[in-house]
Amino acid sequence: MKLTTLFSEPYRKIAKDGLWDNNVVLTQNLALCPLLAVTGTATNGLGMGLATMVVMVASNAAVSFNRHLIPAEIRIPIFVLLIAALVTLVDLFLNAWMHELHKVLGLFIPLIVTNCVILGRAEAFASKQPLMPSMWDGFMMSVGFTLAMVVLGAAREISGAGTLFANASVLLGESFKFMELTIIPEYKGFLLMALPPGGFIMLGFMVAAKRLLDKKAAEKQTPGAVIDKLQLAEQDS
Secondary structure, three states: OOHHHHOOHHHHHHHHHHHHHOOOOOOOOOOHHHHHHHOOOHHHHHHHHHHHHHHHHHHHHHHHHOOOOOOHHHHHHHHHHHHHHHHHHHHHHHHHHOHHHHHHHHHHOHHHHHOHHHHHHHHHHHOOOOHHHHHHHHHHHHHHHHHHHHHHHHHHHHHHHOEEOOOHHHHHOHHHHHHOEEOOOOOOOOHHHHOHHHHHHHHHHHHHHHHHHHHHHHHHOOHHHHHHHHHHHHHHO
8 A cells, every 4th residue: 555545635535534533432332341341540441452353354344355356245244254253363363463462451451353343344345346445444443442452451550549551561572561660659549440330431531522523613614614524524414
């Protein structure tokens, strides 16, 4: 893929959708099960996000590459089988090379198969688009998902334990030791933020912040631009 291609309008729109406008977590409110369960720390969120990224990019590529060979009547079972095979490979890789991270993420690695985001992008985008846009869509959607997981995990970890990327060297490897930080020294911790209810609370703040930023951005638009957008929305409906 040429660098200039990434700055073309279709690719910029795909990137903007994945990172912000159609963010998996903040806009679609999908994949909340792993999001709330494993984001007790930023390290766990990063590990889960990267594992999901590999599966999503590879599944989009496989579906797009074979889209003319897959019968429409059985496309969903085939998509699930493709995703399941990729998740199995990722699970085996983590178990072999990042065993500590594999033990922390546990059951949620196999459950990537049921992540409706991956299946949804395969059905809605990759099955209808060429290879490179499909891979770019999978990458940007998973980057948006990973960023949301890391931000949520970081907020919960700082407020819950006063640290950031704790045990990164143990879970991800010694090369990640530089990421381990103590943000609040001698902090006794706030247990609620380390538990699932803390995840719900922090996620609510994140969703509210995104909607507030979207509202402020819309208010800065010129009246003519707002009218044009409303007219386009009415035509689409």
